[in-house]
Amino acid sequence: DAGVIQSPRHEVTEMGQEVTLRCKPISGHDYLFWYRQTMMRGLELLIYFNNNVPIDDSGMPEDRFSAKMPNASFSTLKIQPSEPRDSAVYFCASSPSGTGNTGELFFGEGSRLTVL
Amino acid sequence: GNSVTQMEGPVTLSEEAFLTINCTYTATGYPSLFWYVQYPGEGLQLLLKATKADDKGSNKGFEATYRKETTSFHLEKGSVQVSDSAVYFCALTPWGYALNFGKGTSLLVTP
Numbered sequence: 001d002a003g004v005i006q007s008p009r010h011e012v013t014e015m016g017q018e019v020t021l022r023c024k025p026i027s028g029h030d031y032l033f034w035y036r037q038t039m040m041r042g043l044e045l046l047i048y049f050n051n052n053v054p055i056d057d058s059g060m061p062e063d064r065f066s067a068k069m070p071n072a073s074f075s076t077l078k079i080q081p082s083e084p085r086d087s088a089v090y091f092c093a094s095s096p097s098g099t100g101n102t103g104e105l106f107f108g109e110g111s112r113l114t115v116l
Numbered sequence: 117g118n119s120v121t122q123m124e125g126p127v128t129l130s131e132e133a134f135l136t137i138n139c140t141y142t143a144t145g146y147p148s149l150f151w152y153v154q155y156p157g158e159g160l161q162l163l164l165k166a167t168k169a170d171d172k173g174s175n176k177g178f179e180a181t182y183r184k185e186t187t188s189f190h191l192e193k194g195s196v197q198v199s200d201s202a203v204y205f206c207a208l209t210p211w212g213y214a215l216n217f218g219k220g221t222s223l224l225v226t227p
Binding site: 004031033035041042043045048056091093103104105107108109110 | 148158160161
């Protein structure tokens with residue numbers, strides 16, 4: 001079975017450019033999470049969705065960040081304009097709800113972003 | 117608020133040594149507790165979990181016991197292997213979905 005699929009795996013861009021990260025959750029999972037990982041701050045929850053609806057975006061650093069989930073099989077995290085301090089690994093994770101939930105999140109392999 | 121504090125690494129051990137990685141938490145209510153592992157170049161994956169006080173989670177020789185009185189969930193393994201080299205994250209969830217992670221502890225096991 002396919003796991004959580006993220007693209008691109010690596011992105012190098014220049015300050016000021018728009019960056020779009022993509023995620024395909026595991027089929028049947030109705031929770032989707034975006035995390036950011038840096039050496040300084042560790043893993044931070046940015047936003048999560050339930051049934052394609054954003055539930056909590058309090059972790060989104062600022063208005064330059066936005067996330068969407070237009071359908072159950074696709075989500076994007078956009079940064080516009082990007083800044084060097086946005087350099088990090090961005091992880092997408094998904095989880096089932098109801099009896100399928102064990103508190104376990106299923107992570108993608110991450111998108112490593114470098115902003116020059 | 118809910119938070120997790122882990123011992124800072126890196127931790128370097130020889131093969132077959134005993135491992136302890138400390139984790140303490142702050143939470144309202146009765147959270148579930150987790151250890152996740154991240155191998156180089158990969159995403160995180162669940163190692164073990166405990167959902168209530170005094171529960172012991174175990175997997176692949178690793179163990180952790182949910183201690184409510186000390187708000188701790190320390191990870192232990194009796195004999196580490198080179199293949200255990202990874203970053204280990206302690207995490208909690210107060211309600212079963214989104215997780216709050218610690219900063220991670222890097223473990224390097226040498227032959």
